[in-house]
Amino acid sequence: MDTPIFTLERGTAPLLISLPHDGSTIPDDIAARMLPTARGSVDTDWHVGQLYAPLAKVLGASLLRPAMSRYVVDLNRPADGHALYPGRRETGLLPTMGFDGAPLYPDGAEPDAAETGRRVDAFWRPYHQALQDELARLKAEHGRVVLWEGHSIRSVVPMLFDGRLPDFNLGTADGASCGAALQQRLAARLAGQDGYTYVVNGRFKGGYITRQYGCPAEGVQAVQLELAQCNYMDEDTLAYRPELAAPVQALIGELLRGCLDAA
Numbered sequence: 001m002d003t004p005i006f007t008l009e010r011g012t013a014p015l016l017i018s019l020p021h022d023g024s025t026i027p028d029d030i031a032a033r034m035l036p037t038a039r040g041s042v043d044t045d046w047h048v049g050q051l052y053a054p055l056a057k058v059l060g061a062s063l064l065r066p067a068m069s070r071y072v073v074d075l076n077r078p079a080d081g082h083a084l085y086p087g088r089r090e091t092g093l094l095p096t097m098g099f100d101g102a103p104l105y106p107d108g109a110e111p112d113a114a115e116t117g118r119r120v121d122a123f124w125r126p127y128h129q130a131l132q133d134e135l136a137r138l139k140a141e142h143g144r145v146v147l148w149e150g151h152s153i154r155s156v157v158p159m160l161f162d163g164r165l166p167d168f169n170l171g172t173a174d175g176a177s178c179g180a181a182l183q184q185r186l187a188a189r190l191a192g193q194d195g196y197t198y199v200v201n202g203r204f205k206g207g208y209i210t211r212q213y214g215c216p217a218e219g220v221q222a223v224q225l226e227l228a229q230c231n232y233m234d235e236d237t238l239a240y241r242p243e244l245a246a247p248v249q250a251l252i253g254e255l256l257r258g259c260l261d262a263a
Contacts, residue, residue, distance in 0.1 A: 003027075005126050006066045008134060013060035014142035014263040015256065016134050017052050018209060019150045020075035020127070021045035023066040030072060038104040041069040043091070045152040047233055047240045052150050055253050059260065061148075062134050066127055071095055071104060073119045075127050076149075076207035081116070084207055089159055094119060099157045135213060135220060144219035146182070146259040149210050150252075154235050155228040161203045167196035168251075169226035171206035177214025178221035182262040186223065186255055195247060196231065223259065225252070 003025050024041040031039045049065055056063040066075060074093055077084065081093040089101075096110045097103050105111075111119070131147075138145040155165050168190055172178045183200065190198040206214070206224040214222025229235050232245035 003067045005068065005123055006064060006130060008065075008130050009056065009063045010134065010137075011056060011060045011062040013062075013260055014138050014145045015059060015061035015148065015260055016064065016131070016138060016145060017056050017061050017148045017150055017256075018064045018131060019045065019048050019052060020066060020207075020209060021070045021151060022049045023068045023070075025067045026069050026072055033106075033109050034071070034104050035106060037102065038071060038098065041071055042238075043071070043095075043099045043153075044069060045150075046229060046238055047245075048150050048152050048227075050240060051227075051232065051245060051249050051252065055249065055256055058253070059256055061256065062138065064127070064131055064134065066123070068123050073123045075124060076151075076209050078208050078212075079120050079124055093124075099154065099159055101159050131209070131213070139219055142263065144221075144263050146178075146263045147209070147213055147220060147222040148256060148259060149206065149222065149224035151204075151207075151224060152227040152229045152232075155230040165226075165228045166199045166202065167228045167231050168198040169202055169204045169228075170198065170200045171204050171210060171224040171226065172201060172222075173206045173211045173214065174201050177206055177210045177216070178223055179216045179262070182221055182223070182259065185258045185262060189251075189254055189258055193251060196251070221259075221262065225255070 024044040077093040094111050094116050172183050187200050204226040210222045210224045232248045233240050
């Protein structure tokens with residue numbers, strides 16, 4: 001397979017932007033076993049790389065992006081597959097259904113435990129090793145670092161939440177993954193604008209990466225931002241809409257600058 005597992009653009013600032021659901025590639029051998037409706041990887045965090053790459057360059061942040069779809073393996077789930085939100089429906093480490101609840105595989109073709117292990121070793125572990133190594137490099141250089149998890153999702157997903165999702169969904173694992181001062185700074189910036197709705201530690205409190213790597217006492221703070229996709233793209237055609245994206249990108253840039261100030 002010629003497609004790289006991930007790309008890492010190393011920066012000089014104490015900020016690492018991770019986009020674990022940015023990839024949409026599904027290897028041919030996996031796609032051949034999936035239902036035709038699943039092969040388009042419709043639950044990708046579409047265009048988050050387009051939102052964040054210019055910001056990372058301007059701010060000097062490192063940027064980590066996978067090539068593979070979350071349908072191959074979900075990089076924001078624990079490798080042992082335990083639930084992030086017990087009692088709620090989730091798509092899991094190796095998803096067998098999409099956010100619409102529809103199956104990704106024909107009956108009997110779902111990946112088994114052996115295949116799960118192979119995909120974790122081939123795709124999950126390299127991404128997380130790169131993430132750990134880059135956090136360690138930046139922390140060694142600066143003494144502290146902020147990890148920013150960039151995500152997006154359709155604004156209405158009945159399987160996951162009721163009604164329409166707020167525009168900006170900030171997650172800090174209920175304050176455990178970053179210091180109180182950083183959370184307050186980011187929340188104050190969101191409260192100071194009136195273009196978008198927002199919530200802090202609502203339905204999306206931060207996934208596995210935020211919870212696993214955020215350790216303020218050790219100089220690593222982690223924040224997740226889940227965006228409602230309708231604010232920067234057409235959710236039906238999946239087309240990026242620059243005129244919508246520009247103010248979203250500007251506000252994200254202000255939040256990232258707040259992270260650098262804290263770091």
